């Protein structure tokens with residue numbers, strides 16, 4: 001397979017014209033008076049007036065080369081009476097250009113950027129859902145994580161959850177007079193239900209469901225047999241949706257006419273929980289995002305916090321982090337491929353073989369961190385503890401011997417299988433242009449011929465020290481995504497071999513670990529190449545020990561944006577295969 | 592030839608099938624449930640498919656394995672001397688805030704004492720993150736290895752001081768390296784203190 005994998009070929013994102021500063025300058029010149037630099041202490045980028053937003057975005061995308069919009073989110077500056085919509089755009093090799101729109105909290109309306117960057121679609125819906133910012137011109141501005149009819153916008157600072165105690169942990173009732181209680185005893189269910197004013201449960205009709213169905217395209221074919229489309233729901237408990245994902249599919253016969261993922265069945269408002277916690281207290285919660293890759297999640301988060309407070313972990317800790325992150329990538333790809341095969345119908349043989357190896361890696365995780373899946377291993381300025389005796393020998397036996405052999409064997413088992421090829425080749429095509437526009441990242445993007453890997457474009461931690469290839473394939477179908485993952489396992493092993501032979505001795509923590517730290521006021525966005533794609537953390541600090549805003553740019557959710565595009569025209573049985581090839585975890589989709 | 596790819600794949604399946612039995616013979620038929628065999632069968636050398644027949648077979652947890660905290664006490668079961676000083680750091684550090692502590696008070700003066708009167712952990716809320724044990728400055732609270740806590744009655748899942756307490760021998764048993772390191776540190780500290788005392792005495 002190696003000869004087919006070429007680096008730095010294929011469609012490139014257009015190189016950004018000049019640096020981020022120059023782009024900001026160009027924006028200011030093009031829209032005098034409407035674009036001004038964000039001068040708050042610790043903030044970056046520009047603030048754009050709402051009426052100039054769309055034209056500024058077009059300028060950014062078409063003239064300045066920022067063709068990829070990574071993240072869209074809201075922030076509630078309740079004390080200033082403002083809601084802010086924050087955007088992070090990237091060019092091929094540039095850093096992030098941050099631009100913001102500030103609107104009045106009472107009447108928050110911002111023009112939608114879906115027409116410029118379709119990747120904003122789900123993210124604007126999320127921001128609308130969480131903050132009530134209305135994105136004018138959005139094709140389908142509905143709630144996405146909560147249900148239509150939910151009262152209030154949960155991420156606003158004045159919204160309080162059931163069992164609310166205090167704004168920030170630690171709660172005062174725990175010590176020194178900790179009167180123990182169970183939350184559900186304290187807030188009886190009856191008093192926990194609130195109806196919006198004027199609401200009559202008797203007369204209520206569930207418009208949420210019909211609005212889901214109405215949003216879908218129903219096209220009657222010209223000529224031929226006149227047939228009627230049917231709408232079916234795949235999920236939310238369907239085994240091949242990999243969790244509680246619901247996909248509403250409109251079918252013409254067996255052919256998919258349109259489709260929409262309906263999210264939020266696993267929503268627990270991770271971000272609100274995060275804003276109640278101190279910075280280090282969030283780390284164990286990040287394990288529960290993408291529960292297959294807890295090490296990577298933790299890494300992304302602590303890197304963001306480290307950027308905010310300005311600490312540098314010691315050398316040894318950096319190496320340990322890379323080793324853990326790459327082991328996680330192997331675990332993830334093993335599972336992704338195994339379950340993709342389940343979706344095709346090769347029931348559980350590949351999964352069981354993959355799980356053998358995963359089991360051995362999880363043993364290693366348990367040895368260092370104390371838990372197989374919820375590792376909670378990364379710390380701000382280091383890692384939880386040094387590797388225990390015997391760990392390195394065990395890990396090296398795996399990395400140098402067993403796993404390379406296994407990947408070869410997995411290839412023998414799967415790659416040339418004719419049934420698999422006929423089910424996956426030419427299925428779920430996502431052209432490069434669209435992949436970039438829709439914000440696809442990770443193996444999904446690289447299988448579309450775009451050699452974009454954050455470990456290479458914007459190296460974090462110590463990834464600039466290792467030799468590895470960015471795996472690219474060009475057919476943009478399910479088969480290529482499978483091959484990209486296969487090859488990425490080999491590349492991860494390559495990084496692991498280098499890291500394991502170079503790792504120095506020394507401490508694993510800078511300074512003293514603490515359960516609470518103070519961060520200077522400001523904002524920070526940090527993204528990493530998680531196994532599933534780009535995982536970003538956006539933090540705003542007001543100078544206290546809790547984040548004012550904590551946002552996760554969820555890979556899995558944004559990678560679902562092109563699902564409809566990829567499925568149109570295919571048979572209904574292909575939907576599960578295409579979904580499997582995206583590789584999502586619902587813990588991260590719904591947060 | 593069409594079907595060659597499938598045959599190639601089936602050869603791998605066949606190999607695993609045979610290897611699973613070879614492993615079984617190697618590690619001994621009938622010895623399946625004996626401790627000691629399991630780690631070998633689960634190691635990187637194993638060639639076949641390894642599935643653990645839980646609950647007959649239970650994988651031994653690693654030393655760092657963590658599941659629900661316990662409080663270390665010295666002395667006997669009747670005369671428990673908890674190491675905990677009721678400083679409250681674990682309760683503050685706990686991310687889901689599932690630790691409740693009542694500090695003991697001197698019955699006469701009403702002054703707070705350095706020990707807990709009550710100590711609760713709601714193990715239904717506990718996410719087994721280990722923060723409490725990590726930040727406890729007195730080595731008074733450690734993470735347990737026992738994970739079979741299912742129960743019919745949820746009300747029993749708020750553990751009190753009695754249920755949380757474990758003798759220091761238990762701690763030494765499940766976390767030997769940590770315990771040894773702790774003892775060493777303590778001995779070194781005592782040694783330093785003794786030397787300092789001796790030095791002071793000499794000066795006088």
Ligand code: SF4
Nearest residue numbers: 675676678679681727
């Ligand atoms: S267990 Fe440790 S941290 Fe918690 S109150 Fe007792 S001494 Fe303090």
Ligand code: SF4
Nearest residue numbers: 685717718720721723
């Ligand atoms: S393990 Fe974590 S969640 Fe459980 S009591 Fe300790 S700090 Fe709290």
